[in-house]
Amino acid sequence: MNAKADVTLHLAQQPEADELLSRSPLAALVGMLLDQQIPMEWAFAGPYTIAQRLGADDLDAHEIAAYDPESFATLLSTKPAVHRYPGSMAKRVQQLCQYLVEHYDGDPTALWKDATTGKELLQRLNDLPGFGKQKSQIFLALLGKQMGVRPKGWQEAAGAYGEPRSFRSVADIKDPETLAKVRAHKQEMKAAAKAAKS
Structure with a gap:
C-alpha cells in the first residue's frame, strides 16, 4: 500500500510546513508524535522547524537517531521551541527514529507498504514509541483518508476516526x-467530559 504522491496536507496551516508534511512520511509521523498538549498547528509545524535547524529540506531517521541527544x-528547545x-519530546522523536532505523x-513507508490489513497496520503503529492506541488510530485514519493508504479493514481498525466526515481529528482537516x-x-x-465529572 503506497501513499499517494500528490497528497497535500493542511495540518500546520503554514505553506512550507504543510509542503514538507505532504511529501515526507517521516515528517507526518513526527508531527503526529508531537501532537499532544499543544495546538495541532504548532505540533505539525514542528517537523519543518526541526528540518530547518538541521539545515536539511527533509527529515532523515538515520540522522536523527544518531544525533547527540543533548544537542538534539x-x-x-531553542526559541521558538518546537x-x-x-526536552522530553526531543527524546521521543529520537526514540521513534531509532525504532524506525532498527x-x-x-x-517509515515500510510501516504500511506491505500491511495487508488495517488491523496489522494499527498494530505496527501501536508498536512505535510514543504512539498509544488513540494516536495510532488517528494516524491510520489520516493515512486512509488523505494519503491513499487503505489496507483491507482500515476504517474499522481506525475506529470512530475512520468514519467518513467525522471531523474528530487531524485525519479530517483539509482546510x-x-x-x-x-x-x-x-x-x-471537553465540555461533555467536564459535565460528566461534575
Missing part, C-alpha cells in the same frame, strides 16, 4: 473550515 534537545516540553531501515469543525468537536468532547 537543544535544537528543539513543543511545550522540548525495524524498518529508517523508512480552515474543516479545522474549525474538528475544533468544535473537541470542545464539545
Whole structure:
C-alpha cells in the first residue's frame, strides 16, 4: 500500500510546513508524535522547524537517531521551541527514529507498504514509541483518508476516526473550515467530559 504522491496536507496551516508534511512520511509521523498538549498547528509545524535547524529540506531517521541527544534537545528547545516540553519530546522523536532505523531501515513507508490489513497496520503503529492506541488510530485514519493508504479493514481498525466526515481529528482537516469543525468537536468532547465529572 503506497501513499499517494500528490497528497497535500493542511495540518500546520503554514505553506512550507504543510509542503514538507505532504511529501515526507517521516515528517507526518513526527508531527503526529508531537501532537499532544499543544495546538495541532504548532505540533505539525514542528517537523519543518526541526528540518530547518538541521539545515536539511527533509527529515532523515538515520540522522536523527544518531544525533547527540543533548544537542538534539537543544535544537528543539531553542526559541521558538518546537513543543511545550522540548526536552522530553526531543527524546521521543529520537526514540521513534531509532525504532524506525532498527525495524524498518529508517523508512517509515515500510510501516504500511506491505500491511495487508488495517488491523496489522494499527498494530505496527501501536508498536512505535510514543504512539498509544488513540494516536495510532488517528494516524491510520489520516493515512486512509488523505494519503491513499487503505489496507483491507482500515476504517474499522481506525475506529470512530475512520468514519467518513467525522471531523474528530487531524485525519479530517483539509482546510480552515474543516479545522474549525474538528475544533468544535473537541470542545464539545471537553465540555461533555467536564459535565460528566461534575
